[in-house]
Amino acid sequence: MSTFLTILAAIIIFGVIILIHELGHFITARIFGVTVNEFAIGMGPVIYKKQGKNTLYSIRAVPMGGFCAMEAEDEESDSPGAFTNKKPWKRIIVLAAGAAMNIITVSYTHLRAHATG
Numbered sequence: 698m699s700t701f702l703t704i705l706a707a708i709i710i711f712g713v714i715i716l717i718h719e720l721g722h723f724i725t726a727r728i729f730g731v732t733v734n735e736f737a738i739g740m741g742p743v744i745y746k747k748q749g750k751n752t753l754y755s756i757r758a759v760p761m762g763g764f765c766a767m768e769a770e771d772e773e774s775d776s777p778g779a780f781t782n783k784k785p786w787k788r789i790i791v792l793a794a795g796a797a798m799n800i801i802t803v804s805y806t807h808l809r810a811h812a813t814g
Contacts, residue, residue: 715763721798722765729787732768732778
């Protein structure tokens with residue numbers, strides 16, 4: 698495989714891992730009623746964005762990481778959808794959900810690889 702294809706494959710695989718991780722945060726935040734202001738894959742300048750009903754979805758230029766920006770993640774707010782206004786156990790689950798999704802994905806991939814020989 699050429700160097701270009703190897704780099705492209707690595708970026709795609711890394712992007713899928715990031716997507717799965719961030720989806721863990723996003724899904725649990727939504728389940729617990731946390732307002733998600735932006736769901737982004739990548740960092741830096743925005744390449745593509747689409748405003749959903751409550752969330753801005755974006756793809757960014759640098760394929761290193763991503764984020765799920767929640768309402769009042771770093772400050773106080775009176776909003777009922779604010780992250781800081783949720784019970785501690787809900788906040789812990791939202792924060793741990795990204796890593797949990799990675800563990801589930803690795804476990805599933807490992808089992809599938811061994812099931813097919």
